Structure formats: C-alpha cells, structure tokens
Amino acid sequence: MADPATVEDHPTETPTAPPATDARRRHDPGVRGFASDNYAGAHPEILAALALANGGHQTAYGGDEYTAHLQEVFRAHLGPEAEVFPVFNGTGANVVALQALTDRWGAVICADSAHVNVDECGAPERVGGLKLLTVPAEHGKLTTESIEREAYGWDDEHRAMPQVVSITQNTELGTVYTPEEIRAICEHAHERGMKVHLDGARIANAAASLGVPMREFTTDAGVDVLSFGGTKNGMLFGEAVVVLNPGAVRAMKHLRKLSMQLASKMRFVSAQFEALLAGDLWLRSASHANAMARRLAEGVRTVDGVEILHPVQANAVFARLPHDVSERLRKRYRFYFWDEAAGDVRWMCSFDTTEEDVDGFVAALREEMAR
Numbered sequence: 001m002a003d004p005a006t007v008e009d010h011p012t013e014t015p016t017a018p019p020a021t022d023a024r025r026r027h028d029p030g031v032r033g034f035a036s037d038n039y040a041g042a043h044p045e046i047l048a049a050l051a052l053a054n055g056g057h058q059t060a061y062g063g064d065e066y067t068a069h070l071q072e073v074f075r076a077h078l079g080p081e082a083e084v085f086p087v088f089n090g091t092g093a094n095v096v097a098l099q100a101l102t103d104r105w106g107a108v109i110c111a112d113s114a115h116v117n118v119d120e121c122g123a124p125e126r127v128g129g130l131k132l133l134t135v136p137a138e139h140g141k142l143t144t145e146s147i148e149r150e151a152y153g154w155d156d157e158h159r160a161m162p163q164v165v166s167i168t169q170n171t172e173l174g175t176v177y178t179p180e181e182i183r184a185i186c187e188h189a190h191e192r193g194m195k196v197h198l199d200g201a202r203i204a205n206a207a208a209s210l211g212v213p214m215r216e217f218t219t220d221a222g223v224d225v226l227s228f229g230g231t232k233n234g235m236l237f238g239e240a241v242v243v244l245n246p247g248a249v250r251a252m253k254h255l256r257k258l259s260m261q262l263a264s265k266m267r268f269v270s271a272q273f274e275a276l277l278a279g280d281l282w283l284r285s286a287s288h289a290n291a292m293a294r295r296l297a298e299g300v301r302t303v304d305g306v307e308i309l310h311p312v313q314a315n316a317v318f319a320r321l322p323h324d325v326s327e328r329l330r331k332r333y334r335f336y337f338w339d340e341a342a343g344d345v346r347w348m349c350s351f352d353t354t355e356e357d358v359d360g361f362v363a364a365l366r367e368e369m370a371r
Contacts, residue, residue, distance in 0.1 A: 032357045033334030034296075036232075037202075037315060040350035043234030043285060049275035050236065050268055058267050062086070066270035073277050074242060078226070079219040085241045085252055086269040087261035090201050091120045093227035093239040095128045096259050098164060100241075100249040101195045101225060102130045107160035108197070109150045111137035113172050115199060127259065131160035139310050140171030141181070144188040151192055165189040168199040169217065170206040173309075174293075174316030178210070179217040186222030195248050196222060201229035201239070204286035205314040224248035230276055234285045234351045238269035285351035289315035292349035292358055299362035305369050309344060317347045325368045332364050 033039055058064035067086065074084040087093045094116050098108055108124065110117055112134040116124045124130055133150035135142065142165065153159040165185060170176045177185075186196045198218060200206075203226070207214045218226055224245040230238050241256070243249050256262050263269055276282045297312040300319060309318040320343050329335075338344040349358070 031334075032353075032360075034347040034349065034353075034357075034361060035334040035336050037289065037348050037350040038232060039334070040234070040352050042236040043281065043351060045281055046235055046272050046275050049271045053267050053271035060264045060266070061262060062266040062270075064267040064270070066267040066274065070270040070273055073274050074228075074240075077213065077277060078215050078242060078244060081244065081246060082219065083243045083246065083252075084228070084273075085243070085256050086263065086266055086273065087239050087241060087256060088237065088263060088269075089261075090115070090199075090227065090229060090231070090239050091123050092259060092261040093229075093241050094120065094166075094197075094199055095123050096252070096255050096261055097197050097225045097227050097241045098124055098130055098166065099128045099255050099259065100243075100252055101164045101197060102128075103161070103163065104129055105161050106163035107131035107133050107150075108164040108166050109133045109135065109142075109147055109162055109194075110166040111135065111140055111142050111146075111168070111171070113137060113140045114166060114168055115172055115201065116166060118172075133160070133162060137171075139175045140168070140173035141175055141177060142167055142185060143181075144184055147185065147188060151189075151194070154193070162192075162194060164195050164197055166197040166199060168201070170202050170209065170314040170316075173318060174314050175311055176206050176209045176313040177217065179212060179221050182217045182223065183221040190222065195224040195245075198223045198226045200226050202232055202286075202314060203229055204233045204282045205290055208283055208286040208290050209313050219244045230273055232350075233276065233282060233289075235272045235276060238263075238272055240269075240273065286315070289349045289351055289353060292353040292355070293317055293347075295355065296347060296349060296358045296362065299358060300365065303362070303366050303369055306365065315349045317349075318344060319347065320344050321365075321369070325365075325371075328371070329365060329368045333361050 070084055075082050117132050117134050135146045135149045151162050154161055189196050226242040228240040228242050293312055293315045297317050300306050307320040323343050326345055335347050338346045
C-alpha cells in the first residue's frame with residue numbers, strides 16, 4: 001500500500017517553522033510509570049499523520065477522504081465485508097456495538113471481570129439499555145461451559161433474553177484467547193441464536209502474542225462485531241466499531257450518532273488508524289509493549305515475596321505483594337491497585353516503555369521489599 005505521506009503527494013509543500021503557541025508544557029516528560037498504557041503519549045508516527053491530515057477543508061462527520069480510505073485499510077486486516085465506524089472512545093465503542101446486537105429486552109453474557117461490567121460506570125446498561133449477565137471467568141476468559149450458566153430462558157418474559165456473548169481479547173487480566181477458543185465460543189453462541197461481540201481494546205497486543213493475523217481470531221473465528229482499540233496502542237484518541245457480520249446488526253450509523261459517538265472532524269480519527277494499520281506500526285508497538293511486560297515478569301519473579309497472579313501473555317503483569325510495599329513503591333512509579341484488600345496490583349507496559357524503565361522498577365521493588 002502506497003505511503004500517503006510521499007513527497008509526490010505534496011509537490012508544492014515547503015518546510016515551515018513550527019506554529020507559535022501560548023501553550024506550555026505542564027508535566028515532566030521524564031516521569032515514568034506502569035499504571036496504564038493510556039498514560040503514554042501519542043506515537044510520533046501518529047502525530048505525523050495528524051499533521052498531514054490537517055489544513056484545508058474536508059467534509060465533516062465521516063464524509064472525508066481519510067474515512068473513505070479507512071474501509072480498505074480495515075478490510076485488509078479483517079476481510080472484505082468488514083465495515084468500520086470510528087468513534088471517540090472504548091466505552092462508546094462497546095455501547096454502540098452491544099446496542100446494535102440487542103433488542104430492548106436483550107441481555108449480554110460476559111465475564112465478571114469484563115470491562116463492560118466493572119469499568120464503564122454502568123454505561124452498557126444505563127445508556128445501552130441492556131442487561132449484563134456476568135459469570136465467573138478464570139484468568140478473565142469465558143468458556144462454553146461458563147456461558148451455559150446464563151444461556152437459558154429465551155421464552156421467559158420475566159427474564160432478560162440472552163442475545164450476545166461478549167469477550168475481551170486480550171482479557172482485562174492480561175491473558176489471551178487462542179483462535180480455537182474463540183471459534184468454539186462463537187459456534188456455541190450461534191447454535192443458541194446468540195451473537196458474539198469482541199472487545200478489542202488491546203487487540204494488537206493479542207495478535208502480537210499469538211503471532212497470527214487479527215482476522216484469524218475475529219472474522220474467521222465467527223465474531224460478529226468488534227470494538228477495535230487504538231488509544232492503548234499509541235493513538236492520541238479514537239477507537240472503532242467494526243462490523244464483521246453485516247447481517248448481525250442494524251442502523252449502525254444511527255446508533256453511533258444517538259450514542260454521541262459521531263465525530264465532526266472524523267478525519268483526525270481515521271488518519272490515526274491509517275497510520276497505525278496501513279503498515280506495521282500496530283504490530284511493532286504492541287510487540288514491544290508485550291516484550292517489556294515479559295521482561296518485567298521475569299524480573300519480578302526474582303524478588304522474594306512477590307506472587308504473579310495470572311499468565312503474562314500480553315502487556316500486563318498482575319501481582320500480589322504487601323500493601324505497605326505497594327504504597328511506598330507507588331511514590332516512585334505510578335501504578336494501580338487491582339484488589340487493594342488482597343494486595344493485588346496491576347503493572348502495564350506501553351509502546352514507549354523502555355528496558356531501563358523496567359529494570360529500574362524491578363530494582364525499586366526489590367529495595368522496597370527488603371525494607
């Protein structure tokens with residue numbers, strides 16, 4: 001695919017000085033942490049794409065050249081029937097996707113640890129008008145057996161009707177479904193008349209971990225609708241709803257607008273996705289973040305008294321350590337408690353995490369554990 005930033009595309013452009021601004025840097029760029037991959041800034045290649053998309057006038061609300069071309073970019077990864085709808089954020093993507101798959105009396109089966117259940121302020125239920133049916137999920141992964149705990153009562157008017165199974169890839173606990181596991185879930189759900197939604201906030205990290213194309217565990221496995229993440233992999237802002245099975249949804253563009261997820265200057269979301277997906281930036285960034293998480297896990301395992309709680313398969317490390325140690329360590333490197341009462345914490349790596357960041361953190365952890 002041709003590079004949209006070639007000189008031939010812009011023969012009249014000449015170098016100009018950076019524009020003047022009254023803005024000031026109000027943070028220390030040397031501060032590092034492991035709280036979230038959302039803490040990282042935008043990848044330089046993403047910022048370059050935004051600069052190229054700026055200037056002049058383009059049709060608003062998705063009628064621009066960048067959004068039109070984005071359909072081809074996504075279809076190269078997810079198949080010829082894929083249709084992409086850029087949105088502002090991950091919660092918006094999930095709410096729009098789940099609304100498109102359910103009736104007003106519908107319900108969604110998901111893991112008890114799912115982002116749609118614990119981290120979206122009830123938006124799928126309050127804004128989307130649907131019911132979440134949660135089930136326990138070891139290491140954050142649903143199985144055909146666990147789905148059966150809530151897959152019943154379709155003719156019972158007293159119960160919300162199970163219509164969708166929602167999984168997260170990779171999961172909120174840093175684990176990854178294999179393509180075979182997702183295919184089994186999709187077949188199981190479809191046999192029961194349900195559809196499948198995949199929350200792919202970190203889909204690139206999952207693909208990098210598995211070493212397979214994204215299509216292999218989405219379109220080819222039977223997923224109907226995908227929430228595709230970009231922000232956690234180096235974009236400044238923006239996610240997307242990708243319809244993989246056109247027959248599974250209706251009125252997507254109306255639902256996006258109704259849910260307040262229609263960007264007026266959509267070209268600036270679409271240009272970022274093109275920069276991420278037209279080449280290998282998505283894979284380079286995710287692979288690096290995963291590698292840093294593996295390095296972090298390997299270092300942590302050498303520290304007595306620290307327990308790693310889940311398999312480290314993407315860019316997250318979950319651990320258990322004394323609460324007072326975490327409190328002291330958080331003054332040196334920012335991170336979050338996952339279950340403060342139990343002493344569980346989460347450490348995230350991003351595209352810009354360095355080996356020096358990881359090694360410095362492990363050294364600090366060892367010092368605090370020795371106090």
